[in-house]
Amino acid sequence: MAACPPVVVLKDLAVTFDSRFPISRRQVLLAGAGLSAAAVLPIGPAPSATPSDEHIIASPGQASLAGERRPKSGILAYDGTIPGRLLRLRQGVPVRIAVENRLSQDTTVHWHGIRLPNAMDGVPGLTQPPIKPGETFTYEFTPPDAGTFWYHPHAHSLQQLGLGLAGALVVEELEPVAADRDLLWMLQDWRLGNDGQIAPDFSSMMDAVMSGRVGNTVTVNGLLPSDLPLRAGERIRLRIANAALARVAAIRFEGHRPIVVAIDGQPCEPHGPEDNRLLLGPAMRVDVILDMQGEPGKRYAVIDDFYDGLSYTLMTLAYDEGPPLRANPLDAPMALPRNPLPEPDLGNAVRQEIILQGGMMGMGKLKGMGGMMGVATPGMDGGPAWAINGMSMTGDGHAGVSPIFTLERGSTCLITLRNETAWWHPMHLHGFSPLVLNRNGASVPHRQWQDTVLMAPKDVVECAFVADSPGDWMLHCHVTNHQVTGLMTVFRVT
Ligand code: C2O
Ligand code: CU
Ligand code: CU
Numbered sequence: 270m271a272a273c274p275p276v277v278v279l280k281d282l283a284v285t286f287d288s289r290f291p292i293s294r295r296q297v298l299l300a301g302a303g304l305s306a307a308a309v310l311p312i313g314p315a316p317s318a319t320p321s322d323e324h325i326i327a328s329p330g331q332a333s334l335a336g337e338r339r340p341k342s343g344i345l346a347y348d349g350t351i352p353g354r355l356l357r358l359r360q361g362v363p364v365r366i367a368v369e370n371r372l373s374q375d376t377t378v379h380w381h382g383i384r385l386p387n388a389m390d391g392v393p394g395l396t397q398p399p400i401k402p403g404e405t406f407t408y409e410f411t412p413p414d415a416g417t418f419w420y421h422p423h424a425h426s427l428q429q430l431g432l433g434l435a436g437a438l439v440v441e442e443l444e445p446v447a448a449d450r451d452l453l454w455m456l457q458d459w460r461l462g463n464d465g466q467i468a469p470d471f472s473s474m475m476d477a478v479m480s481g482r483v484g485n486t487v488t489v490n491g492l493l494p495s496d497l498p499l500r501a502g503e504r505i506r507l508r509i510a511n512a513a514l515a516r517v518a519a520i521r522f523e524g525h526r527p528i529v530v531a532i533d534g535q536p537c538e539p540h541g542p543e544d545n546r547l548l549l550g551p552a553m554r555v556d557v558i559l560d561m562q563g564e565p566g567k568r569y570a571v572i573d574d575f576y577d578g579l580s581y582t583l584m585t586l587a588y589d590e591g592p593p594l595r596a597n598p599l600d601a602p603m604a605l606p607r608n609p610l611p612e613p614d615l616g617n618a619v620r621q622e623i624i625l626q627g628g629m630m631g632m633g634k635l636k637g638m639g640g641m642m643g644v645a646t647p648g649m650d651g652g653p654a655w656a657i658n659g660m661s662m663t664g665d666g667h668a669g670v671s672p673i674f675t676l677e678r679g680s681t682c683l684i685t686l687r688n689e690t691a692w693w694h695p696m697h698l699h700g701f702s703p704l705v706l707n708r709n710g711a712s713v714p715h716r717q718w719q720d721t722v723l724m725a726p727k728d729v730v731e732c733a734f735v736a737d738s739p740g741d742w743m744l745h746c747h748v749t750n751h752q753v754t755g756l757m758t759v760f761r762v763t
Contacts, residue, residue, distance in 0.1 A: 320363040323356060325378070327422070327434060328371035335486060340465035344433035345372060351491035352455045352512065353420070353436025360415040360440050367407045368400060372429075375399035378408065379423040380438065381552060382534050382702065382720045385410035387740025390699055393424045394667035395741050395759065400424075414608035414702075415442040416534025417453070417508040417554040426665045427471045427514065427749045431482065433457070435512040446530070447601035448506035448558065449594070454584070456549075457491065458513035460484035473750075478629040478654045480692060481515025481551075481748035487573070489584060496568070496585045502593035503561045504601075506530075511549040515748045517693055517723070519575035520547040520583060524563055528603055531556035535702050535718035536605035548575075550695030550723035552747035556605075560598035566590045610718055613704055613733035618683035621674050623696070623744065625724070627655035627755060630691040653755035655690070655746070661755030666743060672761035673744075676736035683733045688724040694751060697721040699743040700762075703732035721747055736762040 325348060331341040332351045347353025358364050368378050377399055379391035389410045393399040400406045412418075418438040422429040437455050445451070460468045460482060476482040499505075507527070511518055527547065530539050533554050542548075547555050563569055568587050574580030653661030658673060676682050684703065686696055702718040708730050722730055745757035 320365070321358070323364065323366040324369065325353065325366060325436075326369045326371055327376055329373075330433075332433065332491065334459050334467075334488060334491070335461050335465050342459070342461065342465050342467050344467070345429055346433050347420075347436050351433045351488070352457065353434070355453065356420070356436065356438040358412050358438065358440045360412060360443060363409065363411045365407055365409045367405050369405045370400040370402055373402055375401055375424045376422045376429060376434070377406070377424045378420050379699070380408070380410070380418065380420050381697075382416070382418040382554070383410065383412050383438070383440070384414060384700060384702065384738065385412070387700065387738065387742065390740070390742070391423045392666035392699070392743055395670065395743070396666075412440045414534060414610070415440045415606070416531055416536070416608065417510060417556055418534050419455070419510050419512060419552075419554070421512070424665050427482075427753055430512075430749055431471055431514050432467055437508075437510055437512075439508070440534070442606060444606065446506060446558070446603060446605055447504070447599060449503045449599075451506045451508070452497075453508045453510070454489045455491070455510045455512050456516075456518060456583075457488050458484040458516040459486040459488065461486050474654070476515070477750045477754040478627075481750040483516045483576075484513070487513075487516070487581070487583065496587035499561050499563075499586055499588050500591055500594050501561055501563060501565045501588055502595040502598075504599040505559045505561060506556060507559055508554065508556050509547065509549060510554045511551055513551050515551060515750060517551070517575045517695075518547075518549045518573045518583075520549065521545060521572045521574065522559065522586070523569040523572065525559055525561070525569065525586070527557035527559050529555055529557055529715075530603050530605050532717050533702060533719045533721055535610065536607050537717045538715040539603040540715045546574075548723060550693065550721060550747065551749070552695055552697055552721045553719075553723065558603045561586070561588070562598065563588050565592065610702060610704075611735035611737055613681040613683070613735055615681065615683065615706075615733060618681040618733055619676060620683050620685070621760075622658070622685045622687065623673075623758075624658050624687045624689055625655070625694055625696070625746070625756060626657070626659070626689050627653070627661075628690045628692045628751070631689065655751055655755035657744075657756060657758045660758065662757045662759070663755050664753055670741070670759045672741060673758045675761040675763055678736060678739050678762055680736050681733055682736050683731060686722065686724060686728075686730045686732070688726060688728045691726050692751075693726065693748075694724045694756065695721045695747040696724055697743075697745055697747045698734070700738050700740065701734040701736070701742070703734040706731045706733060739763060
Protein backbone atom coordinates (compact mmCIF):
# COMPACT_ATOMS: atom_id res chain seq x y z
CA MET A 270 0.00 0.00 0.00
CA ALA A 271 2.83 2.42 0.76
CA ALA A 272 6.52 2.56 0.02
CA CYS A 273 8.86 0.96 2.52
CA PRO A 274 10.16 3.33 5.12
CA PRO A 275 13.92 3.56 4.77
CA VAL A 276 15.00 2.08 8.08
CA VAL A 277 12.69 -0.59 9.42
CA VAL A 278 14.61 -3.52 10.87
CA LEU A 279 12.06 -6.26 10.77
CA LYS A 280 13.75 -8.87 12.86
CA ASP A 281 13.95 -6.45 15.75
CA LEU A 282 10.28 -5.82 15.64
CA ALA A 283 9.00 -6.36 19.13
CA VAL A 284 5.32 -5.76 19.47
CA THR A 285 4.04 -5.50 22.92
CA PHE A 286 0.75 -5.61 24.66
CA ASP A 287 -0.34 -4.88 28.11
CA SER A 288 -3.71 -5.31 29.63
CA ARG A 289 -3.28 -2.86 32.47
CA PHE A 290 -5.37 -0.38 30.53
CA PRO A 291 -8.90 -1.68 30.74
CA ILE A 292 -11.04 1.27 31.54
CA SER A 293 -14.38 -0.26 32.18
CA ARG A 294 -16.70 0.01 35.06
CA ARG A 295 -18.39 -3.09 33.66
CA GLN A 296 -15.65 -5.56 34.43
CA VAL A 297 -18.00 -7.13 36.95
CA LEU A 298 -19.71 -8.85 34.08
CA LEU A 299 -16.59 -10.90 33.54
CA ALA A 300 -15.33 -11.20 37.05
CA GLY A 301 -16.39 -14.81 37.27
CA ALA A 302 -15.36 -15.72 33.76
CA GLY A 303 -11.91 -16.99 34.70
CA LEU A 304 -9.97 -14.48 32.63
CA SER A 305 -6.56 -13.44 33.84
CA ALA A 306 -6.80 -10.89 36.58
CA ALA A 307 -4.79 -8.32 34.70
CA ALA A 308 -7.30 -8.21 31.90
CA VAL A 309 -10.13 -7.19 34.16
CA LEU A 310 -8.39 -4.95 36.65
CA PRO A 311 -10.10 -1.61 36.94
CA ILE A 312 -7.59 1.20 36.94
CA GLY A 313 -9.31 3.26 39.56
CA PRO A 314 -12.67 4.60 40.54
CA ALA A 315 -14.76 6.27 37.88
CA PRO A 316 -14.22 10.00 37.90
CA SER A 317 -16.84 11.85 39.84
CA ALA A 318 -18.98 14.69 38.61
CA THR A 319 -17.15 17.23 40.74
CA PRO A 320 -14.24 19.29 39.38
CA SER A 321 -11.06 17.28 39.48
CA ASP A 322 -7.44 18.13 40.08
CA GLU A 323 -4.65 16.24 38.42
CA HIS A 324 -0.88 16.54 38.66
CA ILE A 325 1.45 15.28 35.98
CA ILE A 326 5.23 15.19 36.18
CA ALA A 327 7.37 15.12 33.06
CA SER A 328 10.79 13.66 33.81
CA PRO A 329 13.55 11.46 32.43
CA GLY A 330 13.28 7.76 33.23
CA GLN A 331 13.98 4.21 32.13
CA ALA A 332 11.76 1.62 30.49
CA SER A 333 11.98 -1.89 29.06
CA LEU A 334 10.86 -1.15 25.54
CA ALA A 335 12.58 -4.07 23.83
CA GLY A 336 11.83 -6.78 26.35
CA GLU A 337 12.82 -7.51 29.91
CA ARG A 338 16.02 -9.25 28.81
CA ARG A 339 17.32 -6.30 26.83
CA PRO A 340 18.90 -3.28 28.47
CA LYS A 341 16.48 -0.60 29.59
CA SER A 342 16.07 2.43 27.39
CA GLY A 343 16.48 5.98 28.57
CA ILE A 344 13.14 7.70 28.10
CA LEU A 345 11.21 10.84 28.91
CA ALA A 346 7.90 10.09 30.54
CA TYR A 347 4.85 11.46 32.28
CA ASP A 348 4.77 10.09 35.80
CA GLY A 349 7.56 7.67 34.92
CA THR A 350 5.51 5.37 32.70
CA ILE A 351 5.26 4.65 28.97
CA PRO A 352 2.70 5.75 28.02
CA GLY A 353 1.82 8.30 30.70
CA ARG A 354 -1.02 7.74 33.09
CA LEU A 355 -4.42 7.40 31.47
CA LEU A 356 -6.43 10.49 32.36
CA ARG A 357 -10.16 9.93 32.71
CA LEU A 358 -12.28 13.02 32.65
CA ARG A 359 -16.01 13.57 32.61
CA GLN A 360 -17.77 15.36 29.82
CA GLY A 361 -18.76 18.85 30.94
CA VAL A 362 -16.90 18.65 34.24
CA PRO A 363 -14.08 21.18 34.81
CA VAL A 364 -10.57 19.89 35.38
CA ARG A 365 -7.31 21.46 36.53
CA ILE A 366 -4.16 19.67 35.45
CA ALA A 367 -0.88 20.86 36.91
CA VAL A 368 2.08 19.92 34.72
CA GLU A 369 5.42 19.90 36.48
CA ASN A 370 8.52 20.08 34.32
CA ARG A 371 11.38 18.00 35.68
CA LEU A 372 13.07 17.80 32.29
CA SER A 373 16.25 19.66 31.46
CA GLN A 374 14.50 21.65 28.73
CA ASP A 375 11.27 23.59 28.15
CA THR A 376 8.04 21.72 27.63
CA THR A 377 4.27 22.25 27.32
CA VAL A 378 1.32 19.89 27.12
CA HIS A 379 -1.13 19.91 24.24
CA TRP A 380 -4.50 18.17 24.82
CA HIS A 381 -4.87 16.73 21.37
CA GLY A 382 -8.41 16.85 20.01
CA ILE A 383 -10.00 18.51 23.01
CA ARG A 384 -11.89 21.69 22.17
CA LEU A 385 -10.69 24.14 24.78
CA PRO A 386 -9.84 27.83 25.21
CA ASN A 387 -6.85 28.89 23.14
CA ALA A 388 -4.78 29.79 26.21
CA MET A 389 -4.96 26.14 27.34
CA ASP A 390 -3.84 24.67 24.01
CA GLY A 391 -0.22 24.19 25.00
CA VAL A 392 1.61 25.72 22.05
CA PRO A 393 4.77 27.48 23.24
CA GLY A 394 5.08 31.10 22.18
CA LEU A 395 1.71 31.06 20.46
CA THR A 396 -0.67 30.26 23.33
CA GLN A 397 1.55 30.25 26.43
CA PRO A 398 5.14 30.74 27.50
CA PRO A 399 6.92 27.39 27.63
CA ILE A 400 7.09 25.64 31.00
CA LYS A 401 10.70 26.02 32.04
CA PRO A 402 12.62 23.28 33.87
CA GLY A 403 11.52 23.27 37.49
CA GLU A 404 8.30 25.15 36.73
CA THR A 405 4.68 24.04 36.89
CA PHE A 406 1.86 25.24 34.69
CA THR A 407 -1.77 24.50 35.46
CA TYR A 408 -4.13 23.85 32.59
CA GLU A 409 -7.82 24.46 33.27
CA PHE A 410 -10.61 23.49 30.95
CA THR A 411 -13.95 21.74 30.72
CA PRO A 412 -14.01 19.03 28.05
CA PRO A 413 -17.16 19.59 25.99
CA ASP A 414 -16.87 16.32 24.08
CA ALA A 415 -16.74 12.74 25.31
CA GLY A 416 -14.28 10.48 23.52
CA THR A 417 -10.75 9.21 23.12
CA PHE A 418 -8.04 11.87 23.12
CA TRP A 419 -4.40 12.10 24.07
CA TYR A 420 -1.84 14.49 25.43
CA HIS A 421 1.73 15.21 24.40
CA PRO A 422 4.33 17.98 24.49
CA HIS A 423 4.35 20.76 21.92
CA ALA A 424 7.91 21.91 22.62
CA HIS A 425 10.92 20.00 21.31
CA SER A 426 8.24 17.69 19.95
CA LEU A 427 10.47 15.37 17.96
CA GLN A 428 12.65 14.48 20.90
CA GLN A 429 10.07 14.69 23.67
CA LEU A 430 7.37 12.71 21.90
CA GLY A 431 9.98 10.43 20.34
CA LEU A 432 11.48 9.66 23.74
CA GLY A 433 8.13 8.76 25.24
CA LEU A 434 6.17 11.77 26.46
CA ALA A 435 2.60 10.86 25.56
CA GLY A 436 -0.50 9.69 27.38
CA ALA A 437 -4.11 8.85 26.63
CA LEU A 438 -7.04 10.87 27.82
CA VAL A 439 -10.55 9.49 27.88
CA VAL A 440 -13.51 11.76 28.40
CA GLU A 441 -16.32 9.53 29.55
CA GLU A 442 -19.79 9.72 28.13
CA LEU A 443 -22.47 10.46 30.68
CA GLU A 444 -24.06 7.17 29.57
CA PRO A 445 -21.45 4.79 28.11
CA VAL A 446 -22.37 2.43 25.31
CA ALA A 447 -23.00 -1.17 26.37
CA ALA A 448 -19.88 -3.35 26.27
CA ASP A 449 -18.40 -5.97 28.53
CA ARG A 450 -15.02 -4.29 28.53
CA ASP A 451 -13.61 -0.94 27.51
CA LEU A 452 -9.98 -1.31 26.42
CA LEU A 453 -7.38 1.10 25.16
CA TRP A 454 -4.36 0.35 23.02
CA MET A 455 -1.88 3.17 22.72
CA LEU A 456 0.56 2.51 19.90
CA GLN A 457 4.05 3.94 20.07
CA ASP A 458 6.91 3.35 17.72
CA TRP A 459 10.56 3.40 18.66
CA ARG A 460 13.78 3.31 16.75
CA LEU A 461 15.95 1.26 19.04
CA GLY A 462 19.64 0.62 18.55
CA ASN A 463 21.36 -2.66 19.41
CA ASP A 464 22.21 -1.23 22.80
CA GLY A 465 18.50 -0.96 23.51
CA GLN A 466 18.66 2.82 23.49
CA ILE A 467 16.40 5.06 21.44
CA ALA A 468 18.49 6.25 18.49
CA PRO A 469 19.40 9.89 19.09
CA ASP A 470 19.38 11.12 15.47
CA PHE A 471 16.04 12.89 15.69
CA SER A 472 16.85 15.54 13.13
CA SER A 473 17.91 13.23 10.30
CA MET A 474 17.30 14.95 6.97
CA MET A 475 16.37 11.59 5.41
CA ASP A 476 13.54 11.18 7.89
CA ALA A 477 12.45 14.76 7.42
CA VAL A 478 12.09 14.66 3.64
CA MET A 479 10.53 11.19 3.40
CA SER A 480 8.11 9.30 5.62
CA GLY A 481 9.36 10.68 8.93
CA ARG A 482 11.05 8.75 11.67
CA VAL A 483 9.43 5.34 11.38
CA GLY A 484 10.95 3.06 14.00
CA ASN A 485 11.65 -0.65 14.35
CA THR A 486 9.76 -1.46 17.53
CA VAL A 487 6.06 -0.95 18.12
CA THR A 488 4.69 -1.08 21.64
CA VAL A 489 1.08 -1.20 22.71
CA ASN A 490 0.57 0.47 26.06
CA GLY A 491 4.36 0.44 26.38
CA LEU A 492 4.75 -3.20 27.30
CA LEU A 493 5.98 -6.57 26.17
CA PRO A 494 4.38 -8.92 23.66
CA SER A 495 1.37 -10.60 25.11
CA ASP A 496 -1.99 -12.02 24.22
CA LEU A 497 -5.29 -10.36 24.83
CA PRO A 498 -7.20 -12.99 26.81
CA LEU A 499 -10.80 -13.19 25.68
CA ARG A 500 -14.01 -15.00 26.31
CA ALA A 501 -16.13 -15.94 23.30
CA GLY A 502 -19.28 -13.87 23.07
CA GLU A 503 -17.84 -10.78 24.76
CA ARG A 504 -18.47 -7.34 23.37
CA ILE A 505 -15.40 -5.14 23.62
CA ARG A 506 -15.13 -1.45 23.08
CA LEU A 507 -11.61 -0.92 21.90
CA ARG A 508 -10.03 2.49 21.67
CA ILE A 509 -6.89 2.62 19.55
CA ALA A 510 -4.63 5.67 19.60
CA ASN A 511 -1.64 6.04 17.32
CA ALA A 512 0.91 8.02 19.31
CA ALA A 513 3.81 7.28 16.94
CA LEU A 514 6.03 10.04 15.59
CA ALA A 515 5.56 8.95 12.00
CA ARG A 516 4.35 5.37 11.61
CA VAL A 517 0.98 4.87 9.91
CA ALA A 518 -0.93 1.75 10.94
CA ALA A 519 -3.47 -0.29 8.96
CA ILE A 520 -4.98 -2.72 11.42
CA ARG A 521 -6.83 -5.88 10.51
CA PHE A 522 -8.49 -8.34 12.91
CA GLU A 523 -8.16 -11.89 11.63
CA GLY A 524 -11.61 -13.51 11.68
CA HIS A 525 -13.31 -10.48 13.20
CA ARG A 526 -15.22 -7.49 11.97
CA PRO A 527 -14.67 -4.28 13.93
CA ILE A 528 -17.42 -1.68 13.82
CA VAL A 529 -16.13 1.89 13.94
CA VAL A 530 -18.19 4.00 16.34
CA ALA A 531 -15.92 7.03 16.78
CA ILE A 532 -13.02 8.63 14.94
CA ASP A 533 -10.68 11.03 16.70
CA GLY A 534 -12.96 10.87 19.70
CA GLN A 535 -16.01 12.05 17.77
CA PRO A 536 -18.89 9.61 17.31
CA CYS A 537 -19.75 8.65 13.74
CA GLU A 538 -22.45 6.42 12.30
CA PRO A 539 -21.38 2.87 13.22
CA HIS A 540 -19.88 1.19 10.18
CA GLY A 541 -17.48 -1.53 9.10
CA PRO A 542 -14.23 0.11 7.88
CA GLU A 543 -13.20 0.05 4.25
CA ASP A 544 -11.31 -3.19 3.41
CA ASN A 545 -12.01 -4.22 7.00
CA ARG A 546 -8.87 -2.29 8.00
CA LEU A 547 -8.45 0.56 10.44
CA LEU A 548 -6.18 3.17 8.91
CA LEU A 549 -4.57 5.28 11.62
CA GLY A 550 -2.05 7.98 10.89
CA PRO A 551 -0.01 9.46 13.72
CA ALA A 552 -2.24 11.20 16.31
CA MET A 553 -5.43 9.54 15.07
CA ARG A 554 -7.77 7.55 17.28
CA VAL A 555 -10.55 5.15 16.52
CA ASP A 556 -13.12 3.52 18.79
CA VAL A 557 -14.44 0.18 17.59
CA ILE A 558 -16.94 -2.32 18.89
CA LEU A 559 -15.80 -5.92 18.56
CA ASP A 560 -18.15 -8.80 19.08
CA MET A 561 -15.84 -11.67 19.92
CA GLN A 562 -17.40 -14.38 17.81
CA GLY A 563 -14.27 -16.53 17.46
CA GLU A 564 -14.02 -20.13 18.63
CA PRO A 565 -13.18 -20.90 22.26
CA GLY A 566 -9.53 -21.96 22.57
CA LYS A 567 -8.51 -20.40 19.25
CA ARG A 568 -6.07 -17.59 18.57
CA TYR A 569 -6.45 -14.80 16.00
CA ALA A 570 -3.83 -12.28 14.95
CA VAL A 571 -4.33 -8.54 14.86
CA ILE A 572 -2.10 -7.43 12.02
CA ASP A 573 -0.72 -4.08 10.93
CA ASP A 574 0.17 -4.31 7.24
CA PHE A 575 0.42 -0.68 6.20
CA TYR A 576 3.97 -0.84 4.84
CA ASP A 577 4.45 -3.25 1.96
CA GLY A 578 6.34 -6.35 3.02
CA LEU A 579 6.54 -5.20 6.62
CA SER A 580 3.40 -6.54 8.16
CA TYR A 581 3.62 -7.70 11.74
CA THR A 582 1.33 -8.97 14.47
CA LEU A 583 0.29 -6.20 16.79
CA MET A 584 -1.65 -8.41 19.17
CA THR A 585 -3.06 -11.91 19.44
CA LEU A 586 -6.66 -12.43 20.41
CA ALA A 587 -6.46 -15.48 22.69
CA TYR A 588 -9.81 -17.08 23.40
CA ASP A 589 -10.07 -19.14 26.53
CA GLU A 590 -11.70 -22.56 26.45
CA GLY A 591 -14.78 -21.45 28.31
CA PRO A 592 -18.24 -21.56 26.76
CA PRO A 593 -19.40 -18.38 25.06
CA LEU A 594 -20.58 -15.65 27.38
CA ARG A 595 -23.69 -15.36 25.25
CA ALA A 596 -24.93 -17.30 22.23
CA ASN A 597 -25.53 -14.33 19.95
CA PRO A 598 -23.82 -10.97 19.78
CA LEU A 599 -25.10 -8.54 22.37
CA ASP A 600 -28.28 -6.96 21.09
CA ALA A 601 -27.63 -3.37 22.16
CA PRO A 602 -27.15 -0.17 20.19
CA MET A 603 -23.58 0.73 19.23
CA ALA A 604 -24.09 4.37 18.31
CA LEU A 605 -22.53 6.78 20.77
CA PRO A 606 -24.38 9.92 21.79
CA ARG A 607 -23.24 12.77 19.57
CA ASN A 608 -21.06 15.50 20.98
CA PRO A 609 -22.19 19.16 20.98
CA LEU A 610 -20.22 20.09 17.86
CA PRO A 611 -21.67 23.04 15.98
CA GLU A 612 -23.04 22.06 12.58
CA PRO A 613 -21.18 23.76 9.69
CA ASP A 614 -23.31 26.11 7.61
CA LEU A 615 -22.06 24.98 4.23
CA GLY A 616 -24.21 27.41 2.27
CA ASN A 617 -22.40 30.37 3.80
CA ALA A 618 -18.96 28.88 4.25
CA VAL A 619 -15.73 30.81 3.80
CA ARG A 620 -13.44 28.78 1.56
CA GLN A 621 -9.76 28.32 2.30
CA GLU A 622 -7.16 26.22 0.60
CA ILE A 623 -4.24 24.46 2.24
CA ILE A 624 -1.66 23.11 -0.20
CA LEU A 625 0.99 20.74 1.05
CA GLN A 626 4.28 21.06 -0.78
CA GLY A 627 7.83 19.75 -0.65
CA GLY A 628 9.50 16.61 0.61
CA MET A 629 11.62 14.24 -1.42
CA MET A 630 10.59 14.43 -5.07
CA GLY A 631 9.00 17.79 -4.39
CA MET A 632 11.82 19.85 -2.90
CA GLY A 633 12.54 21.67 -6.14
CA LYS A 634 9.34 23.59 -5.65
CA LEU A 635 10.66 25.01 -2.40
CA LYS A 636 13.73 26.62 -3.97
CA GLY A 637 13.89 30.36 -3.85
CA MET A 638 10.70 30.50 -1.87
CA GLY A 639 10.43 33.66 0.19
CA GLY A 640 8.82 31.71 3.00
CA MET A 641 8.91 32.45 6.65
CA MET A 642 11.42 30.49 8.65
CA GLY A 643 11.04 29.70 12.29
CA VAL A 644 13.58 28.38 14.72
CA ALA A 645 15.70 25.88 12.83
CA THR A 646 15.76 22.35 14.14
CA PRO A 647 19.23 21.40 15.31
CA GLY A 648 21.08 19.80 12.46
CA MET A 649 18.57 21.04 9.92
CA ASP A 650 20.43 24.14 8.77
CA GLY A 651 19.74 22.96 5.24
CA GLY A 652 16.49 24.89 5.41
CA PRO A 653 12.90 23.74 5.45
CA ALA A 654 11.84 20.54 3.72
CA TRP A 655 8.13 21.29 3.41
CA ALA A 656 5.78 24.19 2.95
CA ILE A 657 2.10 25.06 3.21
CA ASN A 658 0.92 27.49 0.52
CA GLY A 659 4.55 28.39 -0.13
CA MET A 660 5.42 29.16 3.48
CA SER A 661 7.52 27.07 5.83
CA MET A 662 6.93 27.43 9.54
CA THR A 663 9.38 25.21 11.35
CA GLY A 664 9.80 24.11 14.97
CA ASP A 665 7.01 23.55 17.44
CA GLY A 666 5.24 26.85 17.74
CA HIS A 667 6.37 30.39 18.39
CA ALA A 668 5.15 33.93 18.83
CA GLY A 669 4.83 36.55 16.14
CA VAL A 670 3.48 34.31 13.40
CA SER A 671 1.20 35.99 10.89
CA PRO A 672 -1.79 33.73 10.30
CA ILE A 673 -2.36 32.05 6.97
CA PHE A 674 -5.99 33.17 7.13
CA THR A 675 -8.32 34.85 9.58
CA LEU A 676 -11.88 33.74 10.30
CA GLU A 677 -14.66 35.65 11.87
CA ARG A 678 -15.89 34.03 15.02
CA GLY A 679 -18.96 31.92 14.34
CA SER A 680 -18.34 31.60 10.62
CA THR A 681 -18.12 28.26 8.86
CA CYS A 682 -14.80 27.53 7.19
CA LEU A 683 -14.61 25.04 4.35
CA ILE A 684 -11.02 23.94 3.86
CA THR A 685 -9.72 22.20 0.79
CA LEU A 686 -6.58 20.28 1.71
CA ARG A 687 -4.47 19.46 -1.30
CA ASN A 688 -1.53 17.10 -0.95
CA GLU A 689 0.83 17.92 -3.78
CA THR A 690 3.61 15.81 -2.30
CA ALA A 691 4.59 12.17 -2.80
CA TRP A 692 4.10 11.33 0.91
CA TRP A 693 1.39 10.59 3.45
CA HIS A 694 0.40 13.35 5.87
CA PRO A 695 -1.96 13.22 8.86
CA MET A 696 -3.08 16.87 8.84
CA HIS A 697 -4.16 18.15 12.23
CA LEU A 698 -6.16 21.20 13.28
CA HIS A 699 -5.94 22.45 16.80
CA GLY A 700 -9.09 23.63 18.55
CA PHE A 701 -11.65 22.23 16.11
CA SER A 702 -12.93 18.90 14.80
CA PRO A 703 -13.90 19.41 11.18
CA LEU A 704 -16.56 17.36 9.46
CA VAL A 705 -14.90 15.51 6.58
CA LEU A 706 -17.06 16.14 3.50
CA ASN A 707 -15.33 14.48 0.60
CA ARG A 708 -12.11 12.90 -0.56
CA ASN A 709 -10.96 13.08 -4.18
CA GLY A 710 -14.46 14.06 -5.23
CA ALA A 711 -16.26 11.20 -3.49
CA SER A 712 -18.36 12.12 -0.51
CA VAL A 713 -17.20 10.70 2.82
CA PRO A 714 -20.03 8.76 4.48
CA HIS A 715 -20.89 8.14 8.14
CA ARG A 716 -20.50 11.75 9.33
CA GLN A 717 -16.87 11.61 10.34
CA TRP A 718 -15.55 14.53 12.38
CA GLN A 719 -11.78 14.40 12.54
CA ASP A 720 -9.15 16.58 14.15
CA THR A 721 -6.55 14.71 12.11
CA VAL A 722 -7.14 13.82 8.46
CA LEU A 723 -4.80 11.30 6.85
CA MET A 724 -3.89 12.39 3.33
CA ALA A 725 -2.47 9.90 0.85
CA PRO A 726 -0.08 11.29 -1.79
CA LYS A 727 -2.01 13.59 -4.14
CA ASP A 728 -5.23 13.37 -2.09
CA VAL A 729 -7.66 16.27 -2.07
CA VAL A 730 -9.94 16.45 0.96
CA GLU A 731 -12.65 18.94 1.84
CA CYS A 732 -13.72 19.47 5.41
CA ALA A 733 -15.67 22.10 7.30
CA PHE A 734 -15.92 23.48 10.81
CA VAL A 735 -17.48 26.35 12.69
CA ALA A 736 -14.85 28.80 13.90
CA ASP A 737 -16.49 29.26 17.29
CA SER A 738 -13.39 29.62 19.43
CA PRO A 739 -11.16 32.71 19.17
CA GLY A 740 -7.39 32.60 19.09
CA ASP A 741 -4.40 31.61 17.01
CA TRP A 742 -4.57 27.92 16.23
CA MET A 743 -2.05 25.50 14.76
CA LEU A 744 -2.61 23.49 11.63
CA HIS A 745 0.15 21.00 10.92
CA CYS A 746 1.18 17.57 9.78
CA HIS A 747 1.42 15.17 12.72
CA VAL A 748 4.38 13.31 11.25
CA THR A 749 6.55 15.24 13.65
CA ASN A 750 9.57 15.36 11.33
CA HIS A 751 7.37 17.02 8.71
CA GLN A 752 5.84 19.43 11.19
CA VAL A 753 9.13 20.78 12.48
CA THR A 754 10.64 21.15 9.01
CA GLY A 755 7.90 23.26 7.49
CA LEU A 756 4.54 21.48 7.29
CA MET A 757 2.89 23.75 9.80
CA THR A 758 0.93 26.96 9.83
CA VAL A 759 -1.30 29.10 12.04
CA PHE A 760 -4.82 30.39 11.44
CA ARG A 761 -6.69 32.99 13.45
CA VAL A 762 -10.24 33.25 14.71
CA THR A 763 -11.18 36.74 15.83
CU1 C2O B 1 -1.20 16.52 18.58
CU2 C2O B 1 -0.09 20.22 17.38
O1 C2O B 1 -0.64 18.35 17.96
CU1 CU C 1 -3.72 19.00 18.55
CU1 CU D 1 3.51 14.96 6.80
